[in-house]
Amino acid sequence: MRKIQENSVASELINFLNASPTAFHAVEEAKKRLRNAGYEQVSERQDWDLEAGKRYFFTRNHSTIVAFAIGNKFEAGNGFYIVGAHTDSPCLKLKPVSKVTKGGYLKVGVQTYGSGLWHTWFDRDLTVAGRVIVKEEKDGSVSYSHRLVRIEEPILRVPTIAIHLDRNVNSDGFKVNTETQLLPVLATSIKTELNKAVAERGPVKSEEIQVDGKKSDIGMINSKHHSLVLEMIANQIGCKVDDICDFELQVCDTQPSVIAGAAKEFIFSGWLDNLCSSFCSLKALIDATSAESDLKDESGVRMVALFDHEEVGSHSAQGAGSPVMLDALSRITSSFDSDSKLLPKAIQMSYVVSADMAHALHPNYMDKHEDNHQPKLHGGLVIKHNANQRYATNAVTSFLFREIATKHNLPTQDFVVRNDMACGSTIGPILASGVGIRTVDVGAPQLSMHSIREMCAVDDVKHSYEHFKAFFQEFSDLDAKITVDM
Numbered sequence: 001m002r003k004i005q006e007n008s009v010a011s012e013l014i015n016f017l018n019a020s021p022t023a024f025h026a027v028e029e030a031k032k033r034l035r036n037a038g039y040e041q042v043s044e045r046q047d048w049d050l051e052a053g054k055r056y057f058f059t060r061n062h063s064t065i066v067a068f069a070i071g072n073k074f075e076a077g078n079g080f081y082i083v084g085a086h087t088d089s090p091c092l093k094l095k096p097v098s099k100v101t102k103g104g105y106l107k108v109g110v111q112t113y114g115s116g117l118w119h120t121w122f123d124r125d126l127t128v129a130g131r132v133i134v135k136e137e138k139d140g141s142v143s144y145s146h147r148l149v150r151i152e153e154p155i156l157r158v159p160t161i162a163i164h165l166d167r168n169v170n171s172d173g174f175k176v177n178t179e180t181q182l183l184p185v186l187a188t189s190i191k192t193e194l195n196k197a198v199a200e201r202g203p204v205k206s207e208e209i210q211v212d213g214k215k216s217d218i219g220m221i222n223s224k225h226h227s228l229v230l231e232m233i234a235n236q237i238g239c240k241v242d243d244i245c246d247f248e249l250q251v252c253d254t255q256p257s258v259i260a261g262a263a264k265e266f267i268f269s270g271w272l273d274n275l276c277s278s279f280c281s282l283k284a285l286i287d288a289t290s291a292e293s294d295l296k297d298e299s300g301v302r303m304v305a306l307f308d309h310e311e312v313g314s315h316s317a318q319g320a321g322s323p324v325m326l327d328a329l330s331r332i333t334s335s336f337d338s339d340s341k342l343l344p345k346a347i348q349m350s351y352v353v354s355a356d357m358a359h360a361l362h363p364n365y366m367d368k369h370e371d372n373h374q375p376k377l378h379g380g381l382v383i384k385h386n387a388n389q390r391y392a393t394n395a396v397t398s399f400l401f402r403e404i405a406t407k408h409n410l411p412t413q414d415f416v417v418r419n420d421m422a423c424g425s426t427i428g429p430i431l432a433s434g435v436g437i438r439t440v441d442v443g444a445p446q447l448s449m450h451s452i453r454e455m456c457a458v459d460d461v462k463h464s465y466e467h468f469k470a471f472f473q474e475f476s477d478l479d480a481k482i483t484v485d486m
Helices: 008-018 023-036 189-194 218-224 227-237 272-287 324-336 342-348 395-407 427-435 458-479
Strands: 055-060 064-070 080-086 091-102 105-113 126-138 141-150 185-188 244-253 258-260 266-269 301-307 351-355 381-384 412-415 438-443 445-447 454-457
Touching (some): 008 266, 080 272, 105 244, 218 244, 266 458, 272 454, 272 458, 351 395, 351 427, 351 458
Parallel strands (some): 080 351
Antiparallel strands (some): 064 301, 091 105, 126 244, 258 266
16 A cells, blocks of 8 residues: 655644634634744733734634734834634534423524535534633632533534435425524433433522622523533533533534545545634744744734634624724834834735635536636635625735745635626735735635535645745745835
């Protein structure tokens, strides 16, 4: 059997994906990698004391993270060289009251998040993951902590209906009512009743729980969600069910991400859109700033910004439509000089690579691509264009990004959507219009976008990482050679 050499960048991506079932987990994994590389965490709730030549990061809502390395020659008013991506993916999120019992089954009420291919969620081995707010008591005082949770084993399933009961499904198509037919099954009612460990433990009444002498709604968690789910969460994070105040949980697949295909050329995984871009940009930043000499001649700030809520429009306190990017640029600039006139100058000196996965040519649906713009797997990063500004790319920004690739013999491709099809969008136009930064939209080509199980090429992971790393290392010198508004 022929031994195939493993791609180290792709292998690292697999580890990142398997550790990141939610945006919260992706940010936690990013934090670990940044800390291991010597990055220092700063808080948006405190003043920043920044120094040239140092590296920092901050989080917002623990679902958005911004990391930056300040060049040794940085001065207030100099530019920021940024790769932006997002941490969220389409999924099913538990409703505030998820407890559903019908037809002898315990089911979990869910909301659809983003534009998922919901038919792909049927007949999968599913579980839950997310974050939990936990009450903690120590020395007579009460505090509340944020904990991440992930149930490893498959506990949920959305079963399809047998073809015998839906004879026209293959001719009419598999149509899903997301309110009534997409509820995961947790257990049967009779089995749950026979489980004494759960049945003997009655629900806690909210009036029995007090915090600082006042009645609390903490006990209400028992009436909103199935005890089975609450017990598993409590066991996982090491607390009592009564101490669970609230949570944000989502349903996720249990099948691990893998390098696959007969030639080991593909990655099969959930969350490639857009954790692939998030990982490649993060690794590129770390590797472009780890050596002591990396920032020696840098006059700008190298930055990665990974936002939450892109899949639902970015309009949140931690989305790309929030002030988080502008806040970061402003606070970094003002740390070196309080002159407010320097921030607009810095913005005009800056550049964003909006990195979000791209549509590869599908061999079974080739008519969905315009004839001259058919990105291929293994073909390198795709530069996205749209005359109606659904992507923020223009001639200047695409040239700069492509020039870096040319210098390093890295392949690039181009994409425009057909005129008779609607075009998606990214954080690119949001940052370009909201902050005023020059932006190029790019992405690695993939298939099965927004499926529970997507695929991309191992080579394009390596191309993405190398392109982003070269961007960080060389953009300031290249940008100095182009003249536009003079």
